[in-house]
Amino acid sequence: MLTPEQEQIRDAARDFAQDRLAPGAAARDRDHAFPRAELAEMGALGFLGMLVPEAHGGAETGSVAYALALEEIAAADGACSTIMSVHSSVGCVPILRFGTDAQKARFLPKMAAGEWIGGFALTEPQAGSDASNLKTRAVRKGDHYVIDGAKQFITSGKNGDVIIVFAVTDAAAGKKGISAFIVPTDTPGYQVVRVEEKLGLHASDTCAIAFSDMRVPVENRLGEEGEGYRIALANLEGGRIGIAAQAVGMARAAFDAALAYARERVAFGRPIAEHQAVAFKLADMATQIDAARLMVLRAAQLRDAGKPCLTEASMAKLFASEMAEKVCSDAIQIHGGYGYLCDYPVERIYRDVRICQIYEGTSEVQRMVIARSL
Numbered sequence: 001m002l003t004p005e006q007e008q009i010r011d012a013a014r015d016f017a018q019d020r021l022a023p024g025a026a027a028r029d030r031d032h033a034f035p036r037a038e039l040a041e042m043g044a045l046g047f048l049g050m051l052v053p054e055a056h057g058g059a060e061t062g063s064v065a066y067a068l069a070l071e072e073i074a075a076a077d078g079a080c081s082t083i084m085s086v087h088s089s090v091g092c093v094p095i096l097r098f099g100t101d102a103q104k105a106r107f108l109p110k111m112a113a114g115e116w117i118g119g120f121a122l123t124e125p126q127a128g129s130d131a132s133n134l135k136t137r138a139v140r141k142g143d144h145y146v147i148d149g150a151k152q153f154i155t156s157g158k159n160g161d162v163i164i165v166f167a168v169t170d171a172a173a174g175k176k177g178i179s180a181f182i183v184p185t186d187t188p189g190y191q192v193v194r195v196e197e198k199l200g201l202h203a204s205d206t207c208a209i210a211f212s213d214m215r216v217p218v219e220n221r222l223g224e225e226g227e228g229y230r231i232a233l234a235n236l237e238g239g240r241i242g243i244a245a246q247a248v249g250m251a252r253a254a255f256d257a258a259l260a261y262a263r264e265r266v267a268f269g270r271p272i273a274e275h276q277a278v279a280f281k282l283a284d285m286a287t288q289i290d291a292a293r294l295m296v297l298r299a300a301q302l303r304d305a306g307k308p309c310l311t312e313a314s315m316a317k318l319f320a321s322e323m324a325e326k327v328c329s330d331a332i333q334i335h336g337g338y339g340y341l342c343d344y345p346v347e348r349i350y351r352d353v354r355i356c357q358i359y360e361g362t363s364e365v366q367r368m369v370i371a372r373s374l
């Protein structure tokens with residue numbers, strides 16, 4: 001059951017997303033145009049600080065309202081929802097949970113306002129699912145660390161402003177030798193090696209980045225030395241709820257488009273929605289979306305209550321992302337040949353939604369996490 005405030009936030013997000021994001025989503029995707037103006041509006045309205053307390057300039061709405069809003073943003077523009085999700089769940093929250101007072105005061109108000117966009121750099125070319133296998137090194141020299149290494153698949157690596165970077169500070173200590181750092185992207189030595197060409201989410205940059213002799217002050221270390229891996233995994237738990245919410249939003253948008261099309265398109269003398277083959281497909285799609293949303297809300301409720309939700313977050317991400325690909329594929333099928341054309345939104349949504357089964361932990365990693373808890 002949602003509170004009246006949560007319903008209000010969801011409705012406000014829906015109105016904003018449909019009015020301001022949906023109309024330009026296809027063009028931004030075509031032009032690979034980073035949604036800077038749209039993000040500024042989202043920041044001004046509080047959508048980029050939903051997980052940040054009011055004391056640090058955020059809207060402090062909690063994870064349930066955040067998931068509802070993210071679903072709405074994703075239903076209008078998958079790329080905007082990716083930037084929002086990474087920025088919020090794994091950009092702002094690590095600083096909030098593990099940062100010093102000075103770090104919170106310095107970074108959170110600007111991030112919550114959307115003036116600075118956040119990112120998360122754990123993955124490396126050889127360390128994706130095997131996340132502790134990092135090669136990036138941070139060596140302490142007096143009052144700063146010198147960081148060298150490479151990161152891969154970094155959302156907002158080019159257009160973002162503040163990235164949480166994970167690096168090895170003690171190679172002999174394994175998982176307990178990894179530390180986290182808050183790195184402004186204008187730090188000398190931070191290099192964007194490549195903005196990746198990819199299947200979907202073209203308006204959101206995904207980057208290979210490198211650090212070369214990058215000096216980061218000790219005051220930018222997040223948490224204690226050796227605490228980085230725990231910080232990464234603890235925040236990915238929340239991040240996975242966000243990706244699951246995104247998947248629900250994109251699936252819903254594809255479903256809505258398919259339903260509208262099926263009611264208009266006539267074949268064999270009646271709208272195709274009245275043919276059982278299509279009607280049953282639509283019924284299955286609606287049911288699957290509803291089930292996924294309930295899983296997302298359960299995980300988010302647990303998180304808001306401060307209860308463990310590692311398994312529930314992984315279940316929500318696994319189910320929602322796999323459900324979403326199937327729903328988007330069925331939405332194309334209902335459109336027939338038109339669904340394969342760029343003129344119809346289902347083509348873009350199908351491309352965008354595929355990544356939800358991969359980033360912030362593949363479906364295989366989610367199954368590992370779930371299996372461990374059984």
Ligand SMILES: CC(C)(COP(=O)(O)OP(=O)(O)OC[C@H]1O[C@@H](n2cnc3c(N)ncnc32)[C@H](O)[C@@H]1OP(=O)(O)O)[C@@H](O)C(=O)NCCC(=O)NCCSC(=O)CCS(=O)O
Nearest residue numbers: 121122123129131153154155230233234237310360361365
């Ligand atoms: C595959 C894995 C799940 C394997 O994990 P590990 O076995 O290596 O980890 P553990 O030994 O279980 O845990 C290490 C440490 O962390 C603590 N921990 C774990 N989870 C949590 C949590 N949810 N909350 C708090 N603490 C947690 C755990 O207790 C241990 O601490 P102690 O040693 O007990 O003190 C894992 O490697 C994994 O999830 N892999 C996938 C990584 C992934 O999702 N990568 C994508 C990153 S996204 C990115 O980098 C850029 C893309 S973007 O989104 O822009």
